[in-house]
Amino acid sequence: MTDDLYFIPLIAHALQQTNTDQALSQAFEEIISKGRQPRYRRGFEQFGQFMDAAHRRAEAEHSTSLKRSFVRELMTELATNGFEDSEGEKQAVLDLIYSHSPWQREYEQLLADIKHLQKRSPPLLLSVLRDGKSFRTMEWEKVPGRRTIEQVVPGHYALSVATGWVIWQGDLTEGDLIWTAAFPGAPLDLAAATGETQTGSTRQFRLLDGEITLQVFAGLETGRLDITVNLPGNS
Numbered sequence: 001m002t003d004d005l006y007f008i009p010l011i012a013h014a015l016q017q018t019n020t021d022q023a024l025s026q027a028f029e030e031i032i033s034k035g036r037q038p039r040y041r042r043g044f045e046q047f048g049q050f051m052d053a054a055h056r057r058a059e060a061e062h063s064t065s066l067k068r069s070f071v072r073e074l075m076t077e078l079a080t081n082g083f084e085d086s087e088g089e090k091q092a093v094l095d096l097i098y099s100h101s102p103w104q105r106e107y108e109q110l111l112a113d114i115k116h117l118q119k120r121s122p123p124l125l126l127s128v129l130r131d132g133k134s135f136r137t138m139e140w141e142k143v144p145g146r147r148t149i150e151q152v153v154p155g156h157y158a159l160s161v162a163t164g165w166v167i168w169q170g171d172l173t174e175g176d177l178i179w180t181a182a183f184p185g186a187p188l189d190l191a192a193a194t195g196e197t198q199t200g201s202t203r204q205f206r207l208l209d210g211e212i213t214l215q216v217f218a219g220l221e222t223g224r225l226d227i228t229v230n231l232p233g234n235s
Contacts, residue, residue, distance in 0.1 A: 003039050007031045007047040022132055022156055025169075028070055032077075071097065075107045076166065079114055113163045114208065124229060125162040126212075130155045140229050149225040152177055152216075159207070159214060159227070167207050168214060176202045176216050177223030 010030055014023035035044030051070055074093050097103045124140040128149060135157070138147040154177060158169035174181040182202050202223075203216040215226040 004043045004046050006034060006040055006043045007050065019132070026156075026171075028073055032073065071103055072106070075103070075110055079107070079110045110165055113161060113165060126227065126229075127160050127162075128225070128227075129158040129160065132156070138227065143229045144231050146226055146228040149227070150222070152223040152225055154178075157225075159212075167212070168205055170205075172203075172216060172223070177218055179218045179220055182218035 007027075010027040011024070014020065014027040017023035031044070031047055034040045035047065075097060078090065078093060078097075097107050124143065126138050126140075126147075127134065128136045128138075136149050138149075140147070152172065154171075154173050156169070156171050158166050160166045176182065179186070201215055202218050205214040206212075207214060211230050213226075213228040213230065215228075217224045217226065
């Protein structure tokens with residue numbers, strides 16, 4: 001398979017999985033990530049053409065979920081400053097979004113939601129999903145503040161604001177959550193004595209320019225997540 005068609009096996013594999021929606025979401029993430037590399041740039045353009053064709057067929061079948069998912073991913077990356085390509089490519093994505101009135105309205109609503117979040121009108125609600133299902137919902141009356149989620153097992157996790165927009169998602173593995181996998185050979189008594197220190201921290205994500213921090217910690221049998229909401233400008 002050539003680099004120009006690199007996305008085809010990724011989508012084909014996703015369609016063969018039991019949880020097709022989740023698999024497609026992960027495939028789109030990989031397609032977008034590879035599409036930023038020069039060797040896949042033409043392939044990413046081909047993918048856009050492929051999505052256009054899929055969109056036209058989906059319209060005939062009264063379904064636009066594939067392209068909608070792809071465009072919403074781009075919207076989220078732009079709105080949360082997660083799009084790392086050149087200004088010209090960012091403008092091209094904006095032109096794509098603004099070429100379709102419903103997408104424009106969704107994008108502008110997303111920007112408004114994020115602005116509202118940054119103003120911190122209490123209470124602030126954040127939801128954690130595991131494998132596509134609700135796992136925990138947390139509330140902040142005041143910021144800065146931290147919330148901890150215990151008994152975290154491997155799976156696909158997402159963090160969303162009250163409006164449903166996902167601001168982070170990814171897979172957490174045993175290497176992230178289980179002490180013996182995260183720190184091979186490290187004494188188990190050190191894990192038991194870790195408490196709230198940084199010793200067991202395996203991953204950290206800064207979201208919305210650092211106003212929200214997500215930390216992953218390894219434990220003996222399960223891990224934990226620490227979510228910290230910071231004051232604007234003090235991250």
